[in-house]
Amino acid sequence: MQDIKIKAKNVQVHYGETHAIKDVNVEIADKTVTAFIGPSGCGKSTFLRCLNRMNDTIDICRVQGDIQIDGEDIYDPKVDPVQLRAKVGMVFQKPNPFPKSIYDNVAYGPKIHGLARNKAELDEIVEKSLRKAALWTEAKDRLDAPGTGLSGGQQQRLCIARAIATAPQVLLMDEPCSALDPIATAQVEELIDELRQSFSVVIVTHSMQQAARVSQRTAFFHLGNLVEYDETDKIFTNPEDERTESYISGRIG
Ligand SMILES: Nc1ncnc2c1ncn2[C@@H]1O[C@H](COP(=O)(O)OP(=O)(O)OP(=O)(O)O)[C@@H](O)[C@H]1O
Numbered sequence: 001m002q003d004i005k006i007k008a009k010n011v012q013v014h015y016g017e018t019h020a021i022k023d024v025n026v027e028i029a030d031k032t033v034t035a036f037i038g039p040s041g042c043g044k045s046t047f048l049r050c051l052n053r054m055n056d057t058i059d060i061c062r063v064q065g066d067i068q069i070d071g072e073d074i075y076d077p078k079v080d081p082v083q084l085r086a087k088v089g090m091v092f093q094k095p096n097p098f099p100k101s102i103y104d105n106v107a108y109g110p111k112i113h114g115l116a117r118n119k120a121e122l123d124e125i126v127e128k129s130l131r132k133a134a135l136w137t138e139a140k141d142r143l144d145a146p147g148t149g150l151s152g153g154q155q156q157r158l159c160i161a162r163a164i165a166t167a168p169q170v171l172l173m174d175e176p177c178s179a180l181d182p183i184a185t186a187q188v189e190e191l192i193d194e195l196r197q198s199f200s201v202v203i204v205t206h207s208m209q210q211a212a213r214v215s216q217r218t219a220f221f222h223l224g225n226l227v228e229y230d231e232t233d234k235i236f237t238n239p240e241d242e243r244t245e246s247y248i249s250g251r252i253g
Pocket residue numbers: 015018020038039040041042043044045046047058060206
């Protein structure tokens with residue numbers, strides 16, 4: 001078992017009157033892929049967004065409880081959410097490159113966070129991030145071309161390169177393959193497996209096959225509750241809870 005990277009205690013989330021997350025306690029390991037699964041509306045994305053305070057941007061959303069990353073309370077008023085999101089990167093369902101060149105998409109974060117002292121260092125970060133995101137070979141001769149001109153799968157890898165360019169410690173992925181074809185999906189899944197050498201990766205997925213392929217730990221959510229959290233193999237072959245069993249066998253969801 002790897003070290004614990006994220007500790008969430010008694011987390012509750014409300015959107016106005018809707019109680020979306022009900023007293024969730026979970027410990028997420030470093031250098032591990034953790035999958036969040038469960039039926040639509042069970043709270044997977046809401047809980048994922050708690051981990052880098054993306055819910056702060058939703059007026060009616062109220063987050064309670066305690067979330068620590070490396071022992072530090074991420075909801076402490078001293079924490080700057082912009083800095084936090086550089087440390088806890090995020091990749092969304094739909095590839096959303098900036099309307100800028102491939103180079104500038106990746107260079108943007110390191111620039112605003114002052115991670116490069118000069119152009120040569122910035123070039124190096126861009127190349128390293130694109131290599132890590134398995135996009136360098138396809139992109140190296142067109143770094144000035146717009147990011148939006150890439151294929152869907154390439155755009156998603158560009159967004160992954162952008163997220164890892166700020167040297168995050170955690171990468172959150174909210175259904176990162178749902179807009180991709182099977183080949184692009186396989187490439188991103190392969191990449192996720194490599195990324196876990198460097199970070200803690202947390203992925204929300206609708207696909208149980210994907211969770212089984214990419215993750216080592218799986219958390220099953222149902223109606224805002226974290227029902228079961230265990231080794232991925234255990235969840236899919238021998239779950240403890242009847243609700244998990246029903247979901248993985250296709251009876252609910
Ligand atoms: N911005 C929002 N405003 C109000 N309610 C919201 C908002 N986002 C989510 N909810 C509600 O919170 C609950 C959990 O939603 P969430 O999107 O986290 O579920 P999910 O498991 O990720 O679903 P899906 O798999 O369909 O994406 C649902 O009842 C949803 O309607």
